[in-house]
Amino acid sequence: MRMRYVEGATELINSKPELIINNLDNSPIDFLEVFKNDLPVHIEIGMGKGKFIYALASENPNINYIGIERFDSIIVKALNKVMEKPLKNLMLLRTDAQDLDKIFKRESVDRIYLNFSDPWPKPRHTKRRLTFKTFLKLYQYLLIKKSEIHFKTDNLDLFDFSIEEMNNYSMNITYLTRDLHNSDFVGNLMTEFEEKFSKRGNVIYKLTAVFKEKK
Numbered sequence: 001m002r003m004r005y006v007e008g009a010t011e012l013i014n015s016k017p018e019l020i021i022n023n024l025d026n027s028p029i030d031f032l033e034v035f036k037n038d039l040p041v042h043i044e045i046g047m048g049k050g051k052f053i054y055a056l057a058s059e060n061p062n063i064n065y066i067g068i069e070r071f072d073s074i075i076v077k078a079l080n081k082v083m084e085k086p087l088k089n090l091m092l093l094r095t096d097a098q099d100l101d102k103i104f105k106r107e108s109v110d111r112i113y114l115n116f117s118d119p120w121p122k123p124r125h126t127k128r129r130l131t132f133k134t135f136l137k138l139y140q141y142l143l144i145k146k147s148e149i150h151f152k153t154d155n156l157d158l159f160d161f162s163i164e165e166m167n168n169y170s171m172n173i174t175y176l177t178r179d180l181h182n183s184d185f186v187g188n189l190m191t192e193f194e195e196k197f198s199k200r201g202n203v204i205y206k207l208t209a210v211f212k213e214k215k
């Protein structure tokens, strides 16, 4: 995503703690305190401008959602959307995914969405990919047992890399399609990047995966 300096973004983020957590000091977040209920929590890591998670939260009032994005200049676009019509089951969180184990409790999250994650094609940047093994370890820490990761992308190299990482990490891939828009998957909600890339004719890949239980 192209990054531009957005004047006043940080100030706006800091002025709306009821809609967005600006987690500069990585302090722990208590879901019960944030949502005032103990409904399941689903998160999207790298949500960009938040189109997908906003639509998901509107459709599913019995699930709590947290949209995570690391850049002020991008998350402020999601914040503007939420400010127009806040949803009581949606909270935004500005943080880098790598810090999530300091912020969320172990086995507290019911689902993780990774949508059109940055592909980081250069080998020296492999560790930054959100499906690299260190991130899988982090997701294992966060997810309640048997909970799913939902991953979609138009980038075949990233998709194949992710399958390999997940297999090496001993995960079970529970669903896989190499053409989501012509598949049997029901209820797909398009993300911003998905709309853009599928309009260009790109095929969309999707998988869901769970961590195998330790014996």
Ligand SMILES: C[S@@+](CC[C@H](N)C(=O)[O-])C[C@H]1O[C@@H](n2cnc3c(N)ncnc32)[C@H](O)[C@@H]1O
Pocket: 001, 045, 046, 047, 048, 049, 068, 069, 070, 071, 074, 095, 096, 097, 098, 115, 116, 117, 118, 191, 192, 193, 194
């Ligand atoms: C290519 S965009 C996709 C946005 C959106 N998910 C979509 O499908 O339209 C990837 C987003 O992930 C964010 N991102 C990448 N690495 C991240 C990290 N480690 N922590 C939080 N956000 C991250 C980027 O800033 C960017 O906004």
